[in-house]
Amino acid sequence: MTEHLNRLTPRQIVFELDQYIIGQNDAKRNVAIALRNRWRRMNSPEEIQKEIIPNNILMIGATGVGKTEIARRLAKIADAPFVKVEASKFTEVGYVGRDVESMVRDLVEQAVGMVRTQKKEEVKIKAEQAVEDIILDALIPPIHGASKIKSEPVQDGDNSVPEDDGELNQRTRERFREKIRSGELDSRKIEIEVQQNQSPSVGMIGGAMDDVSMMNIQEMIGNMMPRRGKKRKVTVGEAKKLLLDEEAGKLIDMDEVKLEAIQKAENLGIIFIDEIDKVASSRSGGGGGPDVSREGVQRDLLPIVEGSAVNTKHGVINTDHILFIAAGAFHVAKPSDLIPELQGRFPIRVELNSLTESDFYQILKTPKNALTKQYEAMMEAEGVELVFEDGALQEMARIAFEVNSEVENIGARRLQTVMSLLLNDFMFDIPDEIGPDSHIVVTAEMVSDKLSHLIKNRDLSQYIL
Template structure:
C-alpha cells in the first residue's frame, strides 16, 4: 500500500506545492492528478491494477521557471523515492555516457535508503538500550559469577551493605546508567570497537563489464570478506552516535528492506529526466550528433515503456514508475523526439515565463523564500535582517530587467541579485556588525548597490 501522505487529494497536493512554488498552476494540477492516480490505481480492482499505466508528463519551459522544483517537491509530498538525471549525460562523444539503466538503479538506491531510515527509527528505542549496555560495559565491566573483585566505584550512598561483589557491581552499574542517560558523562572517553567502513576496490581484467555486474561482484566479495573491527577512543557522546548507527543496522532485516524498497520504487518512484530537448534531433541529417541523440532516445524508450532492470537489490519492473521529462525546447521541438518516445509522455504542460510580479512573490511568500534563507543565516549570528516591501519590489524589477537584457535564467537570477546585494553585510558580520544588530534592507539601499551595475550593460553581463 502507498504511504498515508499520498492520500492527499489533487487540490491538497496543489496547496502543498503552492507553499514553495509561485505560479505554474497548470503544471501543478497535472502532477497532482498524476500523483493521486497512483493511489487510485493501488485501490482499483486487482485485475486492473497491472493494466493502468501512469500518465508520464513532459514539461516545457525556459530554465529557472520551476520545472525541477515541481518534480522534487512532488516526490517529497508523496514520500516517494525520487531521482533526477540529465538526458545530456547520455550523449558524450561516441556515446560513452552513463548507461540509461543507471537512473533506475539510482532510484532503487534512494528507495532502499528511505526504507532503511524508517526501519531504523522503528528499532531506535531497542538500539538505544543496546548501546547503553555497551557503553556501561566499557565503564563498569560486569563481574563474573566466580566472585572476582569488580572494577567499580565502592563509595555508594546506600546504608545496606551489599551481599556480594556481584550485587555491588550491579548497583554501581545502575548508578552509572542513570548518569549516562542524563548526559553527565558525555565528555568521558572510552574504548569501543567499531566496524571498519569501506572495502578495497575491485579491478576486473579483460573485456568491459557492465555497471550492474560490477556492483554484484563487489557485493558478493564484500559478503565473503570477514568484517574487520578496530578500537577507537572516543567520548561517550560520540560513542552513542557511532554505536547507535551500527546497532540499528543489526536490528533491521535487510532482506525485508530490499523487498519493500523494490515495491516502493516500482509503485511510487518518480524519475525526472531533465534537458530531454538536448537529445531531440533538430534536423533530418543522416549522420553526425543527431544519430547519437536518436540512439539515446531509443535506449530510453524501453525504460519508460516498461521493462525489467537488474540492480544489486533485485530485479525491478519500470511499468508503473512515473517519468517526468522537462526541457526548454528553444531549438528542438517536442515533435522532434522519436514518435514512440513522444507517445510515452502523453501529458504536455507548458510553463510560463516569470513576470516581475512573480519575482516579487517568490522573494516574499514561499516557505523557503530566498529572503527567509538569508534571515535564518544571519539569525545564527544573532543579527536580525528584514526586507521592506519596496526593497523586494525593486529587487524583483532588477532581476526581471537583467533577465530581459542579458539572458533569461528565470528565478535563478534572484540568487545572483540578492547575493550581490548582501555580500558586504555577510562579510562584515560578526567583525564589524555585532550581535543584536538590526539590518533593514530598504529600496534606497538596493538602488545604491545594484542600480549602477544594471545601467552598465557590460558590467551586468559579468556580475549579475
C-alpha cells in the same frame, strides 16, 4: 505504503506545492492528479492494477521557472524515491544502454536508503539500549559468576542481609545507565570497538564490465572478508552516535529492506529527466551527424519509459509503474522532434509560464524557503537581525525582471545574483566589523544604490549565473 498517499488529495497536494512554488498552477494540477492516480491504482481491483499505467508528463518551459522544483517537492510530499538526470549526459556515450539504466539503479539506491532509515527509526529504542549496554561495559565491566561471591553483610535492622557483588554491580550499572541517558557522562572518555567493513577496490583485467557486475563482485568480496573491529578512544557522547547506527543496522533485516525498497521504487518512484530537448533531433536535417547519437539515446530511453525489467544489485525492478517527468526549454527543438514512440510515452504536456515581475516579488516574500528567509537565518546565526522592507522586495523583483528581459532569461535564479550582490558586503563584514546584536534594514533606496549598475551596464556577462 498507500496510507500516506490516502491523505493526499489533489487539492492538498497543490496546497503543499504552493508553500514553495509560485504560480505554474497548470503544472501543479497535473502532477497532483498523477500522484493521486498512484493511490487509485494501488487501491483498484487486483486484476486491473497492472493495466493502469502512469500518465507521464512532459514539462515545457524556460530555465528557472520551477520544473525541477515541482518534481522534487512532489517526491518529498509523497515520501517517494526521486532521481533527477540530464538526458544530455547520455549523448556523451551514445548508444550504451547501461548508462540509461543507471537512473533506475539510482532510484533503487534511493529507495533502499529511505526504507533503511525508516526501519532504523523503528528499532531506535532497542538500538539505544544496546548502545547503553556497550558503554556500560566500557565503564563498569560486568562481573561474571559474581552471584557465588558474597560481599560483607548489609545491616538491615536486627537482621544481616548478605549482598553479593553481582547485585551491587547491577545497581551501580543502573545508576550509570541513568547518567548516560541524562548526558551527565557525555564528556567522559571510554574505549570502544567500531566495526570496519573491508571492501577492497577491485580492478578487472580484460574486457569491459558493466556497473552492476562490478558492484556485485565488490560487494561479494567485501562480504567474504571478515569484519574487523577498530578500537577507538572517544567520549561517551561520540560513542552514542558512532554505535547507534551500527547497532540499529544489526537489528534490521536487509533482505526485507531490499524487497520493500524495490516495491517502493516500482510503485512510488519518480524519475525526472531534464534537458530532454537536447536529445531531440531536427526532422528537417539529414540523417548524419550528431542527430544519429541523439536518436540513439531516445531509443535507449524508450524501453525504460515503456516498462522493462532492469537488473540492480538489490534485485530486478520493473519500470512499468514508475512515474517519468521529462522537461526541457525547447527553444530550438520542438516536442514533435522527439521520436514518435517516445512522444507517445509522455501524453500529458504542460507549458510553464515565464515569471513576471509580480512572480519575482512573491518568490522573495511567500515561500517557506524564500531567499530572504535564508539570508535572515544565516545572519541570525551571527546574532545579526536582517529586515527587508516591502519596497526593497519590489525593487529587487523589478531589477531581476529587467535583467532577465535584457540579457538572458534564467528565471528565478536571477534573484540569487541580485541578492548576493546586494548583501555580499554585509556578509563579509560580519562578525569582524558588524558584531552581534546589530540591526540591518534593507530599503528600496539601498537596493537602487547597490544594484543600479546592473541595468545601466550592458556587459553583464560577469553577473550571469
